Amino acid sequence: MSKIKPSKGAPYARILGVGGYRPTRVVPNEVILEKIDSSDEWIRSRSGIETRHWAGPEETVAAMSVEASGKALADAGIDASRIGAVVVSTVSHFSQTPAIATEIADRLGTDRAAAFDISAGCAGFGYGLTLAKGMIVEGSAEYVLVIGVERLSDLTDLEDRATAFLFGDGAGAVVVGPSQEPAIGPTVWGSEGDKAETIKQTVSWDRFRIGDVSELPLDSEGNVKFPAITQEGQAVFRWAVFEMAKVAQQALDAAGISPDDLDVFIPHQANVRIIDSMVKTLKLPEHVTVARDIRTTGNTSAASIPLAMERLLATGDAKSGDTALVIGFGAGLVYAATVVTLP
Numbered sequence: 447m448s449k450i451k452p453s454k455g456a457p458y459a460r461i462l463g464v465g466g467y468r469p470t471r472v473v474p475n476e477v478i479l480e481k482i483d484s485s486d487e488w489i490r491s492r493s494g495i496e497t498r499h500w501a502g503p504e505e506t507v508a509a510m511s512v513e514a515s516g517k518a519l520a521d522a523g524i525d526a527s528r529i530g531a532v533v534v535s536t537v538s539h540f541s542q543t544p545a546i547a548t549e550i551a552d553r554l555g556t557d558r559a560a561a562f563d564i565s566a567g568c569a570g571f572g573y574g575l576t577l578a579k580g581m582i583v584e585g586s587a588e589y590v591l592v593i594g595v596e597r598l599s600d601l602t603d604l605e606d607r608a609t610a611f612l613f614g615d616g617a618g619a620v621v622v623g624p625s626q627e628p629a630i631g632p633t634v635w636g637s638e639g640d641k642a643e644t645i646k647q648t649v650s651w652d653r654f655r656i657g658d659v660s661e662l663p664l665d666s667e668g669n670v671k672f673p674a675i676t677q678e679g680q681a682v683f684r685w686a687v688f689e690m691a692k693v694a695q696q697a698l699d700a701a702g703i704s705p706d707d708l709d710v711f712i713p714h715q716a717n718v719r720i721i722d723s724m725v726k727t728l729k730l731p732e733h734v735t736v737a738r739d740i741r742t743t744g745n746t747s748a749a750s751i752p753l754a755m756e757r758l759l760a761t762g763d764a765k766s767g768d769t770a771l772v773i774g775f776g777a778g779l780v781y782a783a784t785v786v787t788l789p
């Protein structure tokens with residue numbers, strides 16, 4: 447017989463507030479075209495992207511996270527001192543240790559909240575949300591801040607025509623807290639490490655450090671290139687279109703929701719053609735609002751879902767209490783999908 451008292455949490459969890467930060471610099475396709483042989487028309491028609499935001503020197507991973515989190519806290523009406531844990535999903539924080547979450551927790555004025563980073567690529571928001579829900583229901587935190595933040599411009603090879611136009615920078619945050627009714631459905635998540643090579647860093651940090659130029663990619667002037675994200679576009683595209691629609695359907699089934707019951711669809715913003723294809727495969731009815739934030743935000747990886755969520759609510763295209771399907775997928779390969787009630 448165990449002597450340990452059971453932990454006491456809330457019956458359910460919900461998203462209480464959302465906030466986003468988009469860097470001030472807006473970068474149109476024309477700027478991308480300075481370094482690659484492409485066209486505005488090709489980029490728009492093949493990806494849907496018209497502009498993206500690139501962070502300036504002051505718009506660090508921490509600074510953008512603090513801005514987005516401040517808005518999410520205000521939206522939720524929760525003081526930072528009540529946050530029990532800060533979960534940050536990012537692949538573009540350049541210090542191996544400590545986690546950036548601790549600095550963010552401190553700058554926000556939390557009361558020594560638990561704080562840690564996770565690395566789950568473009569599924570990071572769903573992974574963080576799932577952890578937050580677990581903590582709240584289990585009782586180790588009453589309120590949890592989940593942040594998705596990226597400065598992917600730091601990891602983009604502007605001479606690589608397969609990726610130069612895709613990525614953007616920004617931060618999105620949600621406050622997750624207790625609920626008397628289910629407001630975050632079961633998560634359908636997983637990984638397919640056999641496909642790890644399809645999205646990866648061009649050169650690992652240790653190989654970059656050794657600096658053997660015979661092994662390292664060089665730029666057009668013969669200088670060693672800084673590591674960047676590279677991908678097999680077509681393979682990832684096919685995987686996203688065929689496999690992720692199934693995962694999205696499983697999340698609907700797990701939540702006991704039919705496409706007719708949905709108000710909003712917020713998929714990871716990777717490519718507008720992937721989004722359109724999922725809408726078709728899932729047979730989402732006309733009344734479902736679909737996030738196409740990619741047009742002016744690009745792919746911001748872990749930040750893309752909360753940024754899109756914030757914008758839909760800010761523009762009035764979605765409203766508080768709406769039922770939304772969210773699905774993230776990317777490097778790993780990893781994925782996470784769930785149905786949530788919007789804050």
Ligand SMILES: CC(C)(COP(=O)(O)OP(=O)(O)OC[C@H]1O[C@@H](n2cnc3c(N)ncnc32)[C@H](O)[C@@H]1OP(=O)(O)O)[C@@H](O)C(=O)NCCC(=O)NCCS
Nearest residue numbers: 483484488492493568607608679680682683716717775776
């Ligand atoms: C990157 C992506 C937009 C490219 O679109 P695509 O239709 O697959 O393009 P392809 O790579 O098949 O290339 C098609 C043609 O366009 C050309 N092309 C590639 N990049 C180009 C560019 N930037 N501008 C102009 N032409 C380009 C190719 O050379 C090819 O020409 P060819 O038919 O003469 O050989 C698309 O593959 C994609 O979005 N992939 C998934 C991205 C994703 O979800 N990533 C997840 C990360 S989280």
